[in-house]
Amino acid sequence: MPSLKEFRNRIASVKSTQKITKAMQMVAAAKLKRAQGAAEAARPYAERLAAVIANLTAAVKGGGAPKLLAGTGADQVHLVVVMTSERGLCGGFNTQIVRAARERIAQLQNEGKTVKILCVGKKGRDQLRRLYGALIVDFIDLASYRTIDASAADLIGDKVLSMFDAGEFDVATIVFSKFRSVISQVPTVQQFIPAVPPEGVAAPDLGGALYTYEPNEAAILEALLPRYLRGQILRALLENQAGFYGAQMSAMDNATRNAGDLIKKLTLRYNRQRQANITKELIEIISGAEAL
Amino acid sequence: MAEKLTFALVSPERELFHGDVDQVVVPGTEGEFGVLPRHAPLMATVKAGALRILDGGSERRIFVNGGFADVTPAGLTVLASDAVDLAQVTVEQIEADLKAANEDLADAKDDARKARAQAAVTRLTALRAAKG
Numbered sequence A: 001m002p003s004l005k006e007f008r009n010r011i012a013s014v015k016s017t018q019k020i021t022k023a024m025q026m027v028a029a030a031k032l033k034r035a036q037g038a039a040e041a042a043r044p045y046a047e048r049l050a051a052v053i054a055n056l057t058a059a060v061k062g063g064g065a066p067k068l069l070a071g072t073g074a075d076q077v078h079l080v081v082v083m084t085s086e087r088g089l090c091g092g093f094n095t096q097i098v099r100a101a102r103e104r105i106a107q108l109q110n111e112g113k114t115v116k117i118l119c120v121g122k123k124g125r126d127q128l129r130r131l132y133g134a135l136i137v138d139f140i141d142l143a144s145y146r147t148i149d150a151s152a153a154d155l156i157g158d159k160v161l162s163m164f165d166a167g168e169f170d171v172a173t174i175v176f177s178k179f180r181s182v183i184s185q186v187p188t189v190q191q192f193i194p195a196v197p198p199e200g201v202a203a204p205d206l207g208g209a210l211y212t213y214e215p216n217e218a219a220i221l222e223a224l225l226p227r228y229l230r231g232q233i234l235r236a237l238l239e240n241q242a243g244f245y246g247a248q249m250s251a252m253d254n255a256t257r258n259a260g261d262l263i264k265k266l267t268l269r270y271n272r273q274r275q276a277n278i279t280k281e282l283i284e285i286i287s288g289a290e291a292l
Numbered sequence B: 001m002a003e004k005l006t007f008a009l010v011s012p013e014r015e016l017f018h019g020d021v022d023q024v025v026v027p028g029t030e031g032e033f034g035v036l037p038r039h040a041p042l043m044a045t046v047k048a049g050a051l052r053i054l055d056g057g058s059e060r061r062i063f064v065n066g067g068f069a070d071v072t073p074a075g076l077t078v079l080a081s082d083a084v085d086l087a088q089v090t091v092e093q094i095e096a097d098l099k100a101a102n103e104d105l106a107d108a109k110d111d112a113r114k115a116r117a118q119a120a121v122t123r124l125t126a127l128r129a130a131k132g
Helices: A004-041 A043-060 A093-110 A122-135 A150-165 A217-291 B091-107 B111-131
Strands: A077-083 A114-120 A136-140 A171-181 A184-193 A212-214 B005-010 B015-021 B023-028 B031-035 B042-046 B049-055 B058-064 B067-072 B075-080 B083-085
Touching: A004 A043, A004 A217, A043 A217, A043 B005, A043 B042, A043 B067, A043 B075, A077 A093, A077 A122, A077 A150, A077 A217, A093 A114, A093 A122, A093 A171, A093 A184, A093 A217, A114 A122, A114 A150, A122 A136, A136 A150, A150 A217, A171 A217, A184 A217, A212 A217, A217 B042, A217 B067, B005 B023, B015 B049, B023 B042, B023 B075, B049 B111, B058 B111, B091 B111
Parallel strands: A077 A114, A077 A171, A114 A136, A212 B042, B005 B075
Antiparallel strands: A171 A184, B005 B015, B023 B031, B023 B049, B042 B067, B049 B058, B058 B083, B067 B075
């Protein structure tokens, strides 16, 4: 049986751990709120852009569509962009994303495709490096970005677009986590090059008039598609960010509760031990007195 | 009362302006154009420059760093990658930033950093020109 002092030390240590997890939970909750706000604020742009793209793709259908929309005509080299967080302590958040990415990669490899991986976020790279070290073509570190903003998305977007222009891949997909609620983040695999025109977006009612395009449809589409792709990346990053804080919040909530249970159990054993010691001492004294 | 134009200026991060105004003058790549209520449907690319919002005799100038304008019967939407209210910056500020950006450009070691510095210089030069 450990001594009373050991018990006291353990209780104190669990208590300080609990304080830390509690603090982390509250920080995550505050940051989650901000991340959700950012995701919300980014929505009007994404929605407008989606509407415009839907509109334009209908107009440019057929020949003359830019490569970003029509594809390279091949389907051999796939780029998988895996977005994870920079930090841990968030339960199964990153593992879920990596699992979705692994399934996708395995599926592509079974079909005989060449797979390239672009990692965004340190945690995903660490997990994927073990399995697919040779396939990782690049790694983008977002640790220096304290908040996710358009410049972070541009960094990734520029990288992917320059790779596409150089003909390094035919099809790109992003793997990220869709934020549904604090306790539920859904890993999502989404194709984004060739661009998928958004579905279910109604073209605006023009009241019978026709659009004037300046300079022309193709030029506008050319200018717009990179923006659209960056917008999608930004949205994925923001969803990921919100999901990460949600996952961290619930993980830390669990940890805090676990620590509470542990403290209760340890305190019980501590008291039991203390009483046993007192009883033992009493018996010693009484039997000593009786012997006299 | 005269008809108003519903105008929204959105950047990837947030909605910067939303409201009813008299007229908006947009710096299109093919030339500046004004949008009044009941304008015909139009899609145009926007170059870096000053966008002017005219309402009730007052004028608000906002710098947009390129983007895209969409006119529908419902109103005008400008999707800008970056926007700054020109009333909120001073010439000195822009010039100080421009100087810093030029130094960054001179110091840039790799291509990625160089490209970023170059983009910042281009943006600030356009902003300086828009400020007038």
